Amino acid sequence: MGDTEDNVKQEKKVVFVTVGTTLFDALVRTVDTKEVKQELIRKGYTHLVIQMGRGSYTPTKSDGEDGSLAVDYFTFSPSIADHLRSASLVISHAGSGSVFETLRLGKPLIVVVNEDLMDNHQSELAEELAERKHLYCAHPQTLHQTISDMNVESLLPYLPGDATAVAKLINSTTDEPAKSHENHANKHHSSQSQFHDHHHGIGPLSSTSILIIIISSISVVVVLTIFLIIAMLKRFKYSKDGGNCRDFSNCNTSKFIAHTTIRFTPSPDVKGGCLYGSSMDRKPPGNYKGVQVFTYKELEIATNKFSEANVTGKEGYGVVYRGTLSDGTVAAIKMLHRVGKQGERAFRIEVDLLSRLHSPYLVELLGYCADQNHRLLVFEFMPNGTLQHHLHHKQYRPLDWGTRLRIALDCARALEFLHELTIPAVIHRDFKCSNILLDQNFRAKVSDFGLAKMGSDRINSQNSMHFPSNTGYLAPEYASTGKLTTKSDVYSYGVVLLQLLTGRQPVDTKQPSGEHVLVSWALPRLTNRDKVVEMVDPTMQDQYSKKDLIQVAAIAAVCVQPEADYRPLMTDVVQSLIPLVKNLSSVSSSCSSRLMNQMLCSSRPM
Structure with a gap:
């Protein structure tokens, strides 16, 4: 009996702490405190491995021979997968990649939120998952108490959701084609009959089973609604703060001109000098002029008849010329070689995408030409x-x-x-x-x-x-x-x-x-x-x-x-x-x- 107890005591139980590529000294410093280490020992853990990231604080190493917690650390590793797999408990920053990988492996997880660094949506995600008892959520100052109070056996496994119930709910609230509507009505009538029969003790389902199904469906809808609201708030913040700013200290992100959310249509058909079916009727705000359609003659004039003196680059796709447009704008004019269906497809994709994607970190498409067999793209000059x-x-x-x-x-x-x-x-x-x-x-x-x-x-x-x-x-x-x-x-x-x-x-x-x-x-x-x-x-x-x-x-x-x-x-x-x-x-x-x-x-x- 005594030997068995010794083996249990000697079982290696590792706590792995990761901060990813971020700087999170507050977390590293907290797990290195005497109080947290003693609490981990009390919970039965024997080893502490800290991935400290870009932080300047260096934890105290220990071999654990004196009965203390064995502590080791490193800054970065090509992969933390092995550390996650071997851990008995993971303490992580709020990065979604680390969080979901740990949950996928079924490891007990404490997410520590760094409010000075992480976006709000990541802390909200951690708090939502904690609310659903998939993990524990803490801050550096509350980590000790969280470890003290935690019961890893009470955590629920995180499983990928089944959207079938939600899809059915959405279909039931939208207009369906006549044929499917009739089928739906028949199924609805059948389900009502089953429910009616069951109510009188004939059906196969109990009241408890039906209640569980209803609660499960509502729970799925609530979770998806929460994530949708979070995503919409984040998009709104980005579109509000975007602008044409190139200085990251004054600007949080790029701006998606026209609409933050956009529904792409299939690549348009090329006919003459125009692109049809590309939904380019949206007018972006501000001083953005929109993508112009040029004739081949206009671009020939802009490049002095595609003079060799204006060539700035030659690639497999074609030749790039420096040109001056009629309004004085200096532009890069890319003349594409005729390379069959794939080249035509690439041309359509580039026009279709760049006419709607606008960011200071993407080269701006000023216009294009699709005269007969000519395919040219006109970009801002770099x-x-x-x-x-x-x-x-x-x-x-x-x-x-x-x-x-x-x-x-x-x-x-x-x-x-x-x-x-x-x-x-x-x-x-x-x-x-x-x-x-x-x-x-x-x-x-x-x-x-x-x-x-x-x-x-x-x-x-x-x-x-x-x-x-x-x-x-x-x-x-x-x-x-x-x-x-x-x-x-x-x-x-x-x-x-x-x-x-x-x-x-x-x-x-x-x-x-x-x-x-x-x-x-x-x-x-x-x-x-x-x-x-x-x-x-x-x-x-x-x-x-x-x-x-x-x-x-x-x-x-x-x-x-x-x-x-x-x-x-x-x-x-x-x-x-x-x-x-x-x-x-x-x-x-x-x-x-x-x-x-x-x-x-x-x-x-x-």
């Missing part, structure tokens, strides 16, 4: 060309660390807009350095939506296109499933982030053996501080913050995770990058002040 040229062509001046960080944030905001602020979500499917353009201030905008797809990233995502030019950017799941989702865009973003860090191509056979594929070479090194420094693009000449470098490397590591579910939302990436770019501004101001003081001192007479 004088500094593509990111690809600045990273990989020696004739361009190397980008400094601050510029690279701002480009990373601009691109993250672009994908955040497409994935999370647009309904339905837009999957870019061709995100790479050559599709990132730079304006006169080296601010980045995403372009080339010919392969983009609207709709759910889980439903109807089967892909019939091939992406030969995307080698090195494609997420690994494409090879096995043939599908690309929003999480595939996140992977591509991670590859671009690695290029900004290292200056390397996604695939480069000129590199030494074992280093040809950027992700395969970089991923094992991204969580090693010394090796990260060795990876840095030598053209930056050590002109960067090592601390910021390590944090960006950690973000890249989670973005290029082989398993799509472990990649972050782009909103989380944006929130992680904002403080780093803010630091650039403060450091720049400080350096300018020091330089001015030095100049004043040197100008004084000796």
Whole structure:
């Protein structure tokens, strides 16, 4: 009997604490307190593993040999999946990815809300799930009490909901075709009869069963209604605060011109110089002029008869010319090669999408031409060309660390807009350095939506296109499933982030053996501080913050995770990058002040 008790006492029970890619010192500091550790020991836990993220607070390590809690910590890991699986209790920040992955694994979970960092919708989500007894919700100052009061056996398993009951409820309140209406009436009559018979003791269902069914249906409707209200409030906030602001300190997000929520119609038919059926009759607010229809003759004049002197780029899809429109606007005019049905489809998609998607982080479509066999797109002109040229062509001046960080944030905001602020979500499917353009201030905008797809990233995502030019950017799941989702865009973003860090191509056979594929070479090194420094693009000449470098490397590591579910939302990436770019501004101001003081001192007479 005594041996059995000793074995129970020695059973390893791990508490895993994760803050993701965020800075949440308040949580790390709280779990490292003597009170919380003693409470965890009292609950039977033996080990505490802390993923501390970007925080500056370092927990106290312990081997636990003196009967105390064994404590270990790390900043980032390529994957926290193994830690989640081995944990007996998870304490997490309110990031939806960590929350739902933990619930999916059936692990007891305490979500600690960081009100200084997370958006309200994430704390509301945690509170709603806590209300339904799937997890516990706490704040740093209440964590000790929550652990003391918790009973993990009382938590209910989180199961994916069945929307059948809701669908039936919606159908019953809407007009249905005559045929289905008749069937519905017959079924309704039958169900009434069954209920009537049951009421007299004839039917198969008891009163308790019927009550349970009714309560379950109402519960499903209430939950979905709550989430819908939360989503609508968030969209309203974004549309209210959006504007055309490029300074993240004064502007929360991009603005979706015309309507925050938009119903996409099928790609329009091309006839003559116009696109039919694309629902372009919505007039956006403000000074936005809308997409113009140009004749081939107008664009021929704008480019001086498509002169070679005006060519700014040649790609597989066609040629890009610099042109001046009749109103004096300098524009980039892309003349597409005739490449059959796929090229025609790409042209239609790009016009259809960009005529309705408007954000300071997307290259603006000014107009198009569909005269007879001519297919041309007219964009705002981006004088500094593509990111690809600045990273990989020696004739361009190397980008400094601050510029690279701002480009990373601009691109993250672009994908955040497409994935999370647009309904339905837009999957870019061709995100790479050559599709990132730079304006006169080296601010980045995403372009080339010919392969983009609207709709759910889980439903109807089967892909019939091939992406030969995307080698090195494609997420690994494409090879096995043939599908690309929003999480595939996140992977591509991670590859671009690695290029900004290292200056390397996604695939480069000129590199030494074992280093040809950027992700395969970089991923094992991204969580090693010394090796990260060795990876840095030598053209930056050590002109960067090592601390910021390590944090960006950690973000890249989670973005290029082989398993799509472990990649972050782009909103989380944006929130992680904002403080780093803010630091650039403060450091720049400080350096300018020091330089001015030095100049004043040197100008004084000796």
